[in-house]
Structures are given as structure tokens and as C-alpha cells.
Amino acid sequence: MKIRYLVPIAALTLFCAVATAGLVMPAAVTIDFTARSAQGDMNTARNSDDKVTYIGCNIANSPGFPSGFCQAGVGAAAEQQINCFTLDPAMLEAIHGISDFSFVRFTWNESFECTRIYVSTQSFYLPDFKVNKK
């Protein structure tokens, strides 16, 4: 009788161990207006409980005028959102490196020009697809 219960429990435990394998380090979106810095990973932002959180960058490739923008928001109010622009080729290159589940951090100056764009693409930012399928 005991074995009858123990086997499914053991199997379930093993399955859960496999399903949760791997480091997970979600980074919620935060904006520090004093330090002029914003960061967060796109997966966590997209799956936030609210409908206002976001982060990311884009490139506008007009002929002869490659420009980029990074933006983040943690609320609907203007003072809860930030945008910065860049014309810097190295930063545009960094924006090109952003993928769907990247972590993004950017800083800006008083003219709202991006001063640094940091991109990190790591396994621990990926969503747990197995859990999502359940």
C-alpha cells in the first residue's frame, strides 16, 4: 500500500527537479532618475502583473541617419517612464545585440542622450517554458 503511493511521489519529485533545473534570475524593471539609470529584463517586464511595465531599445534606420532609442516604464505617469536617444555607432551596435529575453540597462545625460547601453543575454533571464506550458 505504501509502495503504491511512494512510487508516484518519487516520480513527481524527480519530474519537478528536472522542470526547475537551471538558475533563474529575473530582473524587474527599475528606473533611478537620480542616477539616470534604468534596467530590467524583457521577459520579466512583459510578464509583470501590471500593464504598464516595459523596457527595451529600438533602432530607426533612416537613410544616412541611424539613430536609436532606449525606453523603460514602471507606471503610466510620465515621471515613471524614461526615453533616451543615441547616434553613437557602438551603442547602436549594442542595441542590435538585444534579443527577446535580454537584460537591458541604460543610462542617460541631462539632454536625454544615452550615455551607456548594456545588454546581457543569459539563460537565467529565459522564461521557464515547461512551467508556462502547464
Added chain:
Amino acid sequence: MRALLVLGAMLLSSLVTLWVAPLLRGSASSANASLPAQHAASTSTEVASATPPASIAPAGQSCLSEAELRRVVREELAPLIAGLAGADGAKSQAATARSAADDKRQLDLVSQQLDRYIRDGVISDADMASLQIEIGKLDKAGQREMLSKLVGAINSGTLHGRL
């Protein structure tokens, strides 16, 4: 630059005609001694048409060496080059001044356009794309200035639009 080359070619051609011809005449004269009379007369006629003025290469004087010829060409071309360079410089300055004025006018136009969107409080995606194309036509400083104004307006909440 093309004008300079043409002038140089013309001058070189003249110099060759003036100074090299006597050389040819000299050698031709010596060669003519062994040629039949009618052929020698024909050759002599061709060279005679290019006989230099006496003041440049008096008959009987030795002709210029290659180094001397080069020096003369350089000296003759120097004022022409200087004149052309001066003209180019003046043109360049005028073009720069005109370009700066155009840049300023274009910057003002884009700034006014952006002010209109800010007054309206909203900019559509299509208008945003058009505006960015216009910003792209500015010089680098103008691009920075307008992008800063655009992003600043969005950040402050006075303009709603998608970058």
C-alpha cells in the same frame, strides 16, 4: 582641378612647341643632309612652322635641358595654381557659409514642426517617422538638439508618441 589640368596641358603643349621643336629641327637638319632633296625640303617645312620666337630660343643657341624645362614649367604654372587654389578656397568658404545658413534654416523648420506637435500634445507614428526623417537631414549638432527636444518632450509628458 579639371581646369588646372587643362591649363597645365595647354602650357606644357606650348612649351614643348617652343623649346622642343628646335631640338627636333636641329636633329632633322643633320639628318636632312643624307636625305633626298625633296624629302629633306618637306621635313624642313614641317619644322619651320614651329620655329620659336628669337627671344626664347635664338637660332644657333643650345636648347634647354630637361631639368630647366621642368623648372620653367613649374614657374609658369605656379601663379595659375595659386590663382585656382585661391578661387577654390573662396568657393569653399562661400559654400560653407551657405551650408551653415541652410542648416540653420532647416533646424528652425524642424524645431517649429516639433513645436506644433508639442502644442497638439500628440504625434502619430507616421508623423514621428516623418519628423525623424527631417531630423536626419540636419547636421549632427542639429540632430542631437532636435532629438533631445523630442525625447525631452515625451519624457516630460507634454508630447505623447511612440519612438
